[in-house]
Amino acid sequence: MSVRALQTFSKMIWGRYLLTAGLQGCRCRLSCHLKRHYSVLPDDVKSLRAVVNPDISKIRNIGIMAHIDAGKTTTTERMLYYSGYTRALGDVDDGDTVTDFMAQERERGITIQSAAVTFDWKSHRINLIDTPGHVDFTLEVERALRVLDGAVAVFDASAGVEAQTLTVWRQAEKHHVPCVCFLNKMDKPAANLSFSIESIKQKLKANPVLLQIPVGSGKNFTGVVDLLTNQKLIWKLKSMRDDGRAFEIKALDQSDDPELLQVVDEARTALIEQVADLDDEFAELLLTNFSDNFDAVPSIKLQEAIRRVTLARKGVPVLCGSSLRNKGVQPLLDAITAYLPAPNERHHDLVRWYKDDLCALAFKVLHDKQRGPLVFLRIYSGTLKPQTAIHNINRNSTERMSRLLVPFADQHVEIPSMTAGNIALTVGLKQTVTGDTIVSSKASAAAAARRAQNDSGAKKKRGEHADIILSGVEVPDPVFFCTIEPPSMAKQADLENALNCLQREDPSLKVRVDPDSGQTILCGMGELHIEIIHDRIRREYGIETHLGPLQVAYRETILNEVSTTDTLDRTVGERRHVVTVELAVRPMDIASVGGSCEITFTEKLEGQLLPGVKEAVENGVHSSYLQGPLLGYPVQGISTLIQGVTVEPGTSAAMVSACVSRCMLKALRLAGGQVLEPVMSLEVTVGEEHLSSVLGDLAQRRGTVRDIQSRHDNKVLLATVPLAEMMGYSTVLRTVTSGNATFSLELDAYEAMNLQEQSTLLKRMAGLL
Numbered sequence: 001m002s003v004r005a006l007q008t009f010s011k012m013i014w015g016r017y018l019l020t021a022g023l024q025g026c027r028c029r030l031s032c033h034l035k036r037h038y039s040v041l042p043d044d045v046k047s048l049r050a051v052v053n054p055d056i057s058k059i060r061n062i063g064i065m066a067h068i069d070a071g072k073t074t075t076t077e078r079m080l081y082y083s084g085y086t087r088a089l090g091d092v093d094d095g096d097t098v099t100d101f102m103a104q105e106r107e108r109g110i111t112i113q114s115a116a117v118t119f120d121w122k123s124h125r126i127n128l129i130d131t132p133g134h135v136d137f138t139l140e141v142e143r144a145l146r147v148l149d150g151a152v153a154v155f156d157a158s159a160g161v162e163a164q165t166l167t168v169w170r171q172a173e174k175h176h177v178p179c180v181c182f183l184n185k186m187d188k189p190a191a192n193l194s195f196s197i198e199s200i201k202q203k204l205k206a207n208p209v210l211l212q213i214p215v216g217s218g219k220n221f222t223g224v225v226d227l228l229t230n231q232k233l234i235w236k237l238k239s240m241r242d243d244g245r246a247f248e249i250k251a252l253d254q255s256d257d258p259e260l261l262q263v264v265d266e267a268r269t270a271l272i273e274q275v276a277d278l279d280d281e282f283a284e285l286l287l288t289n290f291s292d293n294f295d296a297v298p299s300i301k302l303q304e305a306i307r308r309v310t311l312a313r314k315g316v317p318v319l320c321g322s323s324l325r326n327k328g329v330q331p332l333l334d335a336i337t338a339y340l341p342a343p344n345e346r347h348h349d350l351v352r353w354y355k356d357d358l359c360a361l362a363f364k365v366l367h368d369k370q371r372g373p374l375v376f377l378r379i380y381s382g383t384l385k386p387q388t389a390i391h392n393i394n395r396n397s398t399e400r401m402s403r404l405l406v407p408f409a410d411q412h413v414e415i416p417s418m419t420a421g422n423i424a425l426t427v428g429l430k431q432t433v434t435g436d437t438i439v440s441s442k443a444s445a446a447a448a449a450r451r452a453q454n455d456s457g458a459k460k461k462r463g464e465h466a467d468i469i470l471s472g473v474e475v476p477d478p479v480f481f482c483t484i485e486p487p488s489m490a491k492q493a494d495l496e497n498a499l500n501c502l503q504r505e506d507p508s509l510k511v512r513v514d515p516d517s518g519q520t521i522l523c524g525m526g527e528l529h530i531e532i533i534h535d536r537i538r539r540e541y542g543i544e545t546h547l548g549p550l551q552v553a554y555r556e557t558i559l560n561e562v563s564t565t566d567t568l569d570r571t572v573g574e575r576r577h578v579v580t581v582e583l584a585v586r587p588m589d590i591a592s593v594g595g596s597c598e599i600t601f602t603e604k605l606e607g608q609l610l611p612g613v614k615e616a617v618e619n620g621v622h623s624s625y626l627q628g629p630l631l632g633y634p635v636q637g638i639s640t641l642i643q644g645v646t647v648e649p650g651t652s653a654a655m656v657s658a659c660v661s662r663c664m665l666k667a668l669r670l671a672g673g674q675v676l677e678p679v680m681s682l683e684v685t686v687g688e689e690h691l692s693s694v695l696g697d698l699a700q701r702r703g704t705v706r707d708i709q710s711r712h713d714n715k716v717l718l719a720t721v722p723l724a725e726m727m728g729y730s731t732v733l734r735t736v737t738s739g740n741a742t743f744s745l746e747l748d749a750y751e752a753m754n755l756q757e758q759s760t761l762l763k764r765m766a767g768l769l
């Protein structure tokens, strides 16, 4: 289909409201979507047009989080389908889902980038961000959680809580995000409700509030009993192709299986007692009116209490189903609207300070070749309109957005304005990067600062800016790096441009130029991360780059305390610069200080130093922290005490910094260097018959086994292993277990390398091995 024909076709269907990101660039992708998902759309367009800005109490900004392969994408696809936004069911195994829109995601069947999707369910607007499960992309998850009001945790009901769920759950806790749990894959023979509930209790330390009982198990899983209403929801699917849209709702009665009736009865009583324990208002209602007849408790009262419990994070509602078999997803959508908070139910100081003025957070940037950067904004207060100037507080810049869109995976619908609580996609913001705060004007930022200052009293005279900026997401340090080269020098500028765009999208990707070799260095969060970036440069920017071998990002520290002094006496032109520095360095306990270093001045010096000199000294120390004496990696766990600084008049600040750096290098060399290596925590799930091969392989990788647990027929091996030993692990694991194992890897800590390993590494780096 030609681009022109496609545009005409789109206009016919969507009217002027349909826009497609990068229409020229994603011809094939779009035509495939039109065929598969948007063959008839008038109702959807109408509903979206009618409710561009829904009542804030009807909005749910939701994330889906889980371990890799738990079924987030499949569940999302079902949600989109049942809500009416798609007209055919996408399937991750066929590679045609809406949310996994990047080509690599389709091919690999994994979710890499959070794709925001907006859809409506029973008069509610759901803005949903599909978050990736692979540990290399946890930053994407963290970034999404920062702007969401609630989350759905999807579990594989045969595996319970897996490693990555734990990580993501902790992230959700950090941001106080209320959650609903969905035990997916109930159709698997090994699916186990009580095991999953127990693992939520034990591993997540959460308080599961079970709302449903599954009907049937494994292949015979047909639906659930809703414990609030005592109704059976049954999906009588006629064939594998049955979409599960229709299901039967029937009150439980005496004709039902007596065993099921008993289980439901006990579970309902337990639910009511549990909720009464967690919510005083419900407890009072129960005691006053229903103490001897729990059956009469109105389901709406129970639901209201469960909502309060969820919002207060005292408990997490648990539902079950099988997304792949099209069972249980509609009640999950109901639970999202019933139990997860609206944006105005979450506390944000900013809303108070900005009142009705616009305040929004840029939480994701995507680069579209035709439109330039597309910036995803979460609006906290006020109204966002296209063609108006907005002020970026972080960059102190003003820019104009040209268009405002509702994000629908790689399809976008243009809208005239967007109000607080929503998630919008903007075109035209060229300077904004992930984590920036956007307001309507400089004046509104100043007014918010004044309000914040008044609020916090006279104590806050300085730093008011910090209060009116939304805190972004901490970007973890990359653990892997490698060189990247264009096919020819003629492509160098194109490669730099591609890397700039990719970095704006993905702050966990770092690019630097090696000062000695002049080579471009790519630093990422894992093998897969770097591989994906490499792939994207080829596909999206048409550059065939060459990657050098993957290397581990080591750190360095020192072993002993040392004091030293240095004098710099240099004449540059007519000017003589003379500085003398005296300082001491001492190792700190890495386990307690983590990656940090510190710098202090003796009390006497603090009062003596001239303005500018202290800063110059600090700059000198900080620059020496960037390159350790052994291998040139950044140092950590070092405390520096500045004991004396003498500066002759006329000496420049740069010379003071240079003298301090030289003195520091001398001190660090004298103090004896120690290489620190990233040690990962590893979780391998493997059939018992392959356990010994996995253990044998691990022993050769300097791994330390922490625990071996049983999970159904599988063993779960928990271990720590130096990252340097884990290159290509997935291939080896596949080979030794004939493909019957899964693993996840996460940075545990930087630890001191043993002396023998260190000397081998030093020799190898010096080219002696």
Ligand SMILES: Nc1nc2c(ncn2[C@@H]2O[C@H](COP(=O)(O)OP(=O)(O)OP(=O)(O)O)[C@@H](O)[C@H]2O)c(=O)[nH]1
Binding pocket: 066, 067, 068, 069, 070, 071, 072, 073, 074, 075, 092, 093, 109, 110, 111, 112, 132, 133, 134, 184, 185, 186, 187, 188, 321, 322, 323, 324, 325
């Ligand atoms: N048996 C069964 N398999 C399922 C179910 N839901 C999803 N799957 C399968 O599980 C695999 C992973 O599903 P996805 O939806 O891609 O999982 P995900 O959590 O999005 O995966 P990542 O994006 O890689 O993190 C696919 O092969 C699905 O077909 C289910 O309810 N039952």
